[in-house]
Amino acid sequence: MSEAANxxxxxxxxxxxxxxxxxxGEFHVLKDINLSVERGEKIVVCGPSGSGKSTMIRCIxxxxxxxxxxxxxxxxxxxxxxxxxxxxRREVGMVFQHxxxxxxxxxxxxxxxxxxxxxxxxxxEAEEIAMKFLERVKIPEQALKYPGQLSxxxxxxxxxxxxxxxxxxxxxxxxxxxxxxxxxxxxVLDTMISLAEEGMxxxxxxxxxxxxxxxxxxxxxxxxxxxxxxxxxQEFFDNPQSDRTKLFLSQILHNG
Amino acid sequence: xxxxxxxxxxxxxxxxxxxxVIGWMRExxxxxxxxxxxxxVSIYIAYSALSGLISYAFINANFAGETRxxxxxxxxxxxFIKARFGQNMYGFYPVEDxxxxxxxxxxxxxxxxxxxxxxxxxxxxxxxxMFAIYPIVCxxxxxxxxxxxxxxxxxxWGGLFxxxxxxxxxxxxALPLGIVLALGxxxxxxxxxxxxxxxxxxxxxxxxxxxLFMASVMLPLFLPEGxxxxxxxxxxxxxxxxxxxxxxxxxxxxxxAIPKGQMEAANSLGLGYWKAMGLIILxxxxxxxxxxxxxxxxxxxxxxxxxxxxxLLDLLSVVKAGTTDKEWLGMATEGYVFVAxxxxxxxxxxxxxxxxxxxxxxxxxxx
Numbered sequence: 102m103s104e105a106a107n108x109x110x111x112x113x114x115x116x117x118x119x120x121x122x123x124x125x126g127e128f129h130v131l132k133d134i135n136l137s138v139e140r141g142e143k144i145v146v147c148g149p150s151g152s153g154k155s156t157m158i159r160c161i162x163x164x165x166x167x168x169x170x171x172x173x174x175x176x177x178x179x180x181x182x183x184x185x186x187x188x189x190r191r192e193v194g195m196v197f198q199h200x201x202x203x204x205x206x207x208x209x210x211x212x213x214x215x216x217x218x219x220x221x222x223x224x225x226e227a228e229e230i231a232m233k234f235l236e237r238v239k240i241p242e243q244a245l246k247y248p249g250q251l252s253x254x255x256x257x258x259x260x261x262x263x264x265x266x267x268x269x270x271x272x273x274x275x276x277x278x279x280x281x282x283x284x285x286x287x288x289v290l291d292t293m294i295s296l297a298e299e300g301m302x303x304x305x306x307x308x309x310x311x312x313x314x315x316x317x318x319x320x321x322x323x324x325x326x327x328x329x330x331x332x333x334x335q336e337f338f339d340n341p342q343s344d345r346t347k348l349f350l351s352q353i354l355h356n357g
Numbered sequence: 358x359x360x361x362x363x364x365x366x367x368x369x370x371x372x373x374x375x376x377x378v379i380g381w382m383r384e385x386x387x388x389x390x391x392x393x394x395x396x397x398v399s400i401y402i403a404y405s406a407l408s409g410l411i412s413y414a415f416i417n418a419n420f421a422g423e424t425r426x427x428x429x430x431x432x433x434x435x436x437f438i439k440a441r442f443g444q445n446m447y448g449f450y451p452v453e454d455x456x457x458x459x460x461x462x463x464x465x466x467x468x469x470x471x472x473x474x475x476x477x478x479x480x481x482x483x484x485x486x487m488f489a490i491y492p493i494v495c496x497x498x499x500x501x502x503x504x505x506x507x508x509x510x511x512x513x514w515g516g517l518f519x520x521x522x523x524x525x526x527x528x529x530x531a532l533p534l535g536i537v538l539a540l541g542x543x544x545x546x547x548x549x550x551x552x553x554x555x556x557x558x559x560x561x562x563x564x565x566x567x568x569l570f571m572a573s574v575m576l577p578l579f580l581p582e583g584x585x586x587x588x589x590x591x592x593x594x595x596x597x598x599x600x601x602x603x604x605x606x607x608x609x610x611x612x613x614a615i616p617k618g619q620m621e622a623a624n625s626l627g628l629g630y631w632k633a634m635g636l637i638i639l640x641x642x643x644x645x646x647x648x649x650x651x652x653x654x655x656x657x658x659x660x661x662x663x664x665x666x667x668x669l670l671d672l673l674s675v676v677k678a679g680t681t682d683k684e685w686l687g688m689a690t691e692g693y694v695f696v697a698x699x700x701x702x703x704x705x706x707x708x709x710x711x712x713x714x715x716x717x718x719x720x721x722x723x724x
Contacts, residue, residue, distance in 0.1 A: 164621050183629070191627040201622035205641050205720055214636060215626035247720040260622075267626060 114173075115140045115271055115302045116161060121170035123156060130156050131167070132326045140270075143303045145313040145334075148323035149349060154306045157323070158273045161304070162193045175270060191219060194264030198276040200256045202248035208235070208259050209244040212266045220267070227266070234262040238292050254285025258292055265296075272296065274305040308353060314338065322346045414694070425685060437688040438695045441679045445695075448515015448670045454507065457498050458518050464491060465525075473710065475717070488529070511589035515670035517699065522589075523596060523661040523671065528654055530597035535604025536643075540634065542609055553605070560602035565660055568595045573667035592664050600657045607653055611646035612638065644718050651711035655704045672696055 116138040123131040131153050138144055146154045159165040160172060163179055163186045172179040174189045203211050212231035216222040222230070235241045238258035240251075248256055257277055264272060274293065278286045290312050297303055297316045307313070313320050313334050320337040322330040322345075330337070330346045341347050386396045417432030420439070428434035438445065447455050468491050470476075471483035499522075502508035514522065541553030560568070572595035573588060580586075615638055623633035643650070662673040670678070676692040679685060 162625055164624060187627055187629060190625060193625070195622075195625035197618060197622060199616075199618055201616075201618035203619065203622070203637055203641075205644065205718070215628060218632055218636065219627040249720060263626070 113139055115142070115175060116304070117171070117173040118157075118161075119171040119173070121160065121167050121172060123153075123160060123165065123167045123169075130326050131160070134170070134328060136321070136328065138302060138304065140302055141300045142318050143297050143301075143316050144305070144319050144321060145317040146304065146306045146321045146323060147308060147310075147313070147349070147353075148321075148329075152323045153326040154323050155275050158195075158275060158304050158306055161271075161273060162190050162195055164195075191267060192269055193271045193273060194267060194269035195273045196257070196260050196264055196275065196277045198279050200248070200253075200260045200280075202256055202260055202263070204248050207245050207247055208240070208251070211248065211259060212263045215263070215267050231262070231266050234265045235259070237265070237295075238262045239288075252285060253281045254288045257281065257285075257289045261289075261292055261296070271302045271304075274303065274307065276306050276308070278307065278309055310338070310353065322349065324349070425688075433691050433694065434688060435691065437679070437685050437691050440685075441676075444516060444679070445672065445675055446516045447518050448675055449513040450509060450515065450518065451507075451513070454501075454509060457501070457506065457509075461495050461498050464494060492529070511587050514589065516675045517672045519589075519664075519669060520658075520661050520672040523593065523664060523669075524658045526593050527596040527600050527657055527661070530593075531600035531604045531653075531657065532650070534597070534601035536608050536639065538601060538605035539608035539612060542605065543612060557602045557605050560599055561606070565596070565599050565663055566666060568599050569663060569667050571595070588667065589669065592667060592669060596657070596661070596664075600653065600660075603653050603656075604650070607646050607649040608642065610649065611642035611644075614645055615641050644715075647711050647715050647718075651707055655707055658703060658707070659700060672699060 114137055116136070118134045118136040121131060121134040122129070134157060146158070148154050156165055160167045160179075161174060167179075175192050177185050177189055179186065179189060202208075203214070206214065209228060209231055212235065213222075213224065213227040216227040216230065217224060232241055232244065235244055238261055240255055240258055240262075243251055243255060243259070248259065251259065261277075277293070278289050281289065286309070290309060293303075293305070293312065294316055303316075305312070305317075317334045319331055320334050321328055322337070322341075322343075324345050330341065330343050332342075337346075338350065341350055387393050413432045415432075417430045418435055419428040419430045419432070420435050421427065422436045423440065424436070425434070427436050443452065443455070447458055450458060468483070468487040472480070472487045477483055497503055497506070499514070500509060500511070538553045538557055541549045542557065544550050544553070569592060572591040576591060577585060619637055619641070620633055623637045628636065661671055664671050665674045665677075673696050676696050680689045680692045
């Protein structure tokens with residue numbers, strides 16, 4: 102392979118996990134994870150609770166430390182080097198199940214904090230950018246309120262806007278709709294869909310199978326710390342291969 | 358068949374018996390025969406206690422005069438407090454230099470106003486003034502020896518002035534040091550953690566009197582000859598370290614109440630440990646610790662009276678010394694009531710401020 106082709110490969114790959122293992126004490130949470138995510142690719146990760154889905158994506162921005170194997174994000178390998186960790190975190194946005202907004206700051210301040218303190222963006226400019234993204238998630242009128250005054254769905258949309266303000270190249274979603282009341286799920290999913298349509302690289306841990314069908318390029322099924330199956334959504338839902346996947350799908354689709 | 362409601366029920370005011378003064382009294386004071394009896398008895402007890410206090414402190418008290426012989430009433434003899442007021446406030450600080458203390462008070466009041474009040478917006482300058490400039494100015498102002506001010510040894514400092522010096526220095530040192538110790542105790546670095554835990558547990562495990570005694574009597578024995586610190590400085594160090602250990606545990610309690618997700622969210626946005634701590638975690642942790650922090654401050658403020666045993670003349674010691682003056686024998690009650698009143702005013706002030714601050718910082722669900 103020529104030099105040029107080689108760099109091409111590196112540039113097209115956003116995230117690469119190679120033979121990654123993780124333990125919590127004695128407990129082997131993630132076993133030999135191999136995953137390559139291309140730029141612009143949307144991946145949905147599903148699986149029973151405790152299967153290591155969240156742990157896997159939390160390893161990608163080093164909220165959890167892996168013990169073996171390699172994680173390469175945006176061409177940078179994750180090591181103990183704090184500088185590299187910060188560099189990766191700046192490029193990778195994350196949305197949490199419980200929103201994790203900063204309750205002592207207004208919605209606008211939540212959005213401008215990181216650009217001002219990490220990217221050194223001037224305050225006025227950061228506020229302009231924040232308002233742009235708050236408009237995108239359709240809540241600019243809430244900018245001066247505190248998170249505690251918003252509904253769950255609004256809070257999660259603020260959390261998405263907060264991540265977007267850092268202008269990330271990759272977005273990680275850790276069960277973004279699991280803590281929401283049913284009538285608020287669609288407003289958050291709509292935001293995520295529009296983000297996907299713009300070509301953002303996304304990994305979503307979610308049980309929203311409708312979302313997986315519309316948006317995902319690939320669906321991953323994890324169980325007991327392993328990636329059991331991965332396939333495009335059509336194939337994954339219509340013709341699952343492994344027994345565990347079949348069982349899981351029958352359980353969640355039956356309820357849904 | 359489906360039952361459908363087509364008209365909306367309008368909002369109505371609550372029943373009259375539950376609102377207003379009459380409603381409140383009926384609800385809370387006179388709801389049952391037992392409550393009526395309790396209310397009447399409580400009012401009677403409150404009346405007899407208060408009327409006794411008021412007649413002692415005001416109606417039958419003596420305010421005018423110069424000497425003990427002017428106290429002819431049956432109540433308190435405030436002439437005693439008035440006659441020794443200067444000493445109670447400044448100790449043995451030279452009379453002609455007392456204006457320096459007053460200037461310090463005024464500068465301090467301005468600083469406190471800038472830091473604490475809502476009216477002064479530029480908190481950065483307020484903090485620089487209060488925490489960097491003011492202490493240095495105070496040092497030169499109170500101690501003197503330069504800029505044409507005569508030197509006033511700390512052994513001459515006393516009264517309320519000394520109490521305030523002890524309390525404010527200890528508070529200013531204890532809070533930041535306590536925060537550092539609390540962070541250290543939660544650190545992932547074993548050596549740092551061990552040092553902080555060791556310090557906190559050691560200091561917290563001994564009485565303040567012991568710490569003061571160590572600082573004042575034992576320390577000089579360990580120091581090489583010729584090296585000697587001022588007795589006030591030693592007391593200040595002892596009190597500051599002591600209250601820092603308490604403060605550390607208060608702050609740690611606040612830190613522990615902050616969900617892990619806050620640090621994770623800050624980290625995922627690219628904020629490092631110190632920025633995340635300073636901008637996200639500490640503001641929230643300190644906010645929820647305000648009641649306990651102020652509680653520690655109030656305890657500390659009153660504990661300053663313990664310096665009496667190492668021979669520093671704080672407000673309580675000065676007043677106590679005054680009661681043994683043979684011209685004013687028998688004035689102990691007046692003296693102690695006065696000291697209690699002064700302490701109460703300061704502690705109550707701190708308490709009210711903390712309540713105001715809590716309400717101001719409340720961003721949860723009040724609309």
